[in-house]
Amino acid sequence: MQRQPLVIANWKMNGDRNLVTNMAKALRESAAEFAAVQVVVCPPAVLLGHWQEAAFYDQIYLGAQDVNEHSSGAHTGEHSCTLLAEAGASFVLLGHSERRQFYGDSEARIGAKVRQVVAQEGMTAVLCVGESAAQRQQQETFAVVSAQLAAALSELTECEQLVVAYEPIWAIGTGETASPEQAQEVHAFIRQWLTEKFGPAGSLVRILYGGSVKAENAEALFAQADIDGGLIGGASLEAEQFVSICTAAQARSN
Ligand SMILES: O=C(CO)COP(=O)(O)O
Numbered sequence: 137m138q139r140q141p142l143v144i145a146n147w148k149m150n151g152d153r154n155l156v157t158n159m160a161k162a163l164r165e166s167a168a169e170f171a172a173v174q175v176v177v178c179p180p181a182v183l184l185g186h187w188q189e190a191a192f193y194d195q196i197y198l199g200a201q202d203v204n205e206h207s208s209g210a211h212t213g214e215h216s217c218t219l220l221a222e223a224g225a226s227f228v229l230l231g232h233s234e235r236r237q238f239y240g241d242s243e244a245r246i247g248a249k250v251r252q253v254v255a256q257e258g259m260t261a262v263l264c265v266g267e268s269a270a271q272r273q274q275q276e277t278f279a280v281v282s283a284q285l286a287a288a289l290s291e292l293t294e295c296e297q298l299v300v301a302y303e304p305i306w307a308i309g310t311g312e313t314a315s316p317e318q319a320q321e322v323h324a325f326i327r328q329w330l331t332e333k334f335g336p337a338g339s340l341v342r343i344l345y346g347g348s349v350k351a352e353n354a355e356a357l358f359a360q361a362d363i364d365g366g367l368i369g370g371a372s373l374e375a376e377q378f379v380s381i382c383t384a385a386q387a388r389s390n
Pocket residue numbers: 146232303307308309310311346347348349367368369370371
């Protein structure tokens with residue numbers, strides 16, 4: 137498999153030092169079961185240091201949930217890409233629907249953030265895209281997703297430091313998951329978009345599904361041709377669930 141399976145935990149504004157310790161222990165104990173999977177944990181930024189101490193080897197990577205689009209300066213409360221890298225992060229989530237909806241992340245800002253991340257050596261941008269329930273009902277899913285991709289990626293010429301996460305808003309935190317077929321349809325569309333934009337390298341970009349992924353539905357989702365893994369919210373806060381999801385992704389490498 138040319139695209140290594142990838143599972144990313146997005147803790148959002150949850151978790152604490154105890155969860156870091158417990159999750160690191162659970163992942164360490166089961167690491168052999170998902171040896172071929174790249175696992176990334178994105179805790180709140182203040183816990184990155186604690187993760188760095190608790191995490192055990194290269195299989196577990198660290199990520200941040202957002203970044204500022206500037207390199208430094210008078211941006212109270214924000215984190216630059218360099219600061220996050222120094223704290224151990226090598227992935228950054230960008231354009232999550234919660235940030236688009238509630239924290240003023242415009243398409244232009246998301247694009248600037250993506251460029252900031254890919255300019256940093258060793259950092260990978262995880263661009264989140266996805267439609268609302270109303271947009272899906274109006275059959276606007278492809279139009280919405282391609283507009284989000286175009287806005288964020290138009291100035292990029294290379295895609296080696298890029299991951300795309302398809303997260304339909306109606307499936308986030310709702311318990312309602314896209315069916316494997318629904319998700320695959322959009323993933324195939326994203327894959328085609330990336331290949332048209334970046335050429336053959338675009339087909340190597342990993343595309344994750346996010347939205348109520350659980351231990352019970354992960355295997356069927358990850359069995360789809362273009363679903364390279366998952367971006368996990370609620371279930372990434374429970375060690376047993378998260379380990380099962382990482383293990384489900386291992387099957388993609390067989
Ligand atoms: O938003 C998500 C991950 O970024 C998905 O959240 P849930 O897995 O809780 O639905």
